[in-house]
Amino acid sequence: xxxxxxxxxxxQLLAEKETAAKRLVEKANAQENPLDAVENFxxxxxxxxxxxxxxxxxxxxxxxxxxxxxxxxxxxxxxxxYEKSNWGWNESSxxxxxxxxxxxxxxxxxxxxxxxxxxxxxxxxxKVEVVYCYELQLESRIRRKGLGRFMMxxxxxxxxxxxxxxxxxxxxxxxxEARSFYEALGYKLxxxxxxxxxxxxxxxxxx
Numbered sequence: 278x279x280x281x282x283x284x285x286x287x288x289q290l291l292a293e294k295e296t297a298a299k300r301l302v303e304k305a306n307a308q309e310n311p312l313d314a315v316e317n318f319x320x321x322x323x324x325x326x327x328x329x330x331x332x333x334x335x336x337x338x339x340x341x342x343x344x345x346x347x348x349x350x351x352x353x354x355x356x357x358x359y360e361k362s363n364w365g366w367n368e369s370s371x372x373x374x375x376x377x378x379x380x381x382x383x384x385x386x387x388x389x390x391x392x393x394x395x396x397x398x399x400x401x402x403x404k405v406e407v408v409y410c411y412e413l414q415l416e417s418r419i420r421r422k423g424l425g426r427f428m429m430x431x432x433x434x435x436x437x438x439x440x441x442x443x444x445x446x447x448x449x450x451x452x453x454e455a456r457s458f459y460e461a462l463g464y465k466l467x468x469x470x471x472x473x474x475x476x477x478x479x480x481x482x483x484x
Contacts, residue, residue: 409446
């Protein structure tokens with residue numbers, strides 16, 4: 278429906294924008310291998326000469342053994358952080374989140390041994406098409422070698438290649454190390470982040 282001057286109404290324009298965003302998300306999720314669109318992110322060499330290989334797959338296509346390692350690394354890396362939060366640590370809920378059909382995994386390995394992963398999704402967040410990074414977890418032996426930064430840059434590349442507007446993620450306020458890491462990469466408070474008066478223990482940031 279148009280107004281008397283023959284122009285589309287604001288409501289119509291917003292509806293069309295949301296429809297277009299949904300189509301972009303659907304197209305992104307239909308990819309066989311998102312890494313095909315970002316050739317510079319198939320591998321990484323650390324400053325000490327360690328060669329790291331990256332793969333990107335839907336959760337349903339992950340090789341056997343990947344998910345058990347993902348769960349184990351999550352418990353080792355962030356269980357204590359969750360227990361300090363209002364959310365608490367709920368293993369069954371976390372397992373469900375990590376295995377939902379819409380989940381994608383960017384994994385990194387050294388000599389066929391998994392060393393890092395990111396769980397992410399192409400999704401609509403507040404009606405905006407985004408890459409939402411749910412997790413970025415590294416084994417302790419591979420930290421502080423630039424791999425985390427490289428993997429986040431990879432997610433940004435995947436977002437740009439598929440027409441997503443930004444990369445979004447949630448971080449606990451008390452996780453000062455993670456906050457400093459993302460701030461150094463240029464991530465800022467997102468407009469969807471809870472207001473201070475809501476007294477929640479997490480923020481939402483984006484780039």
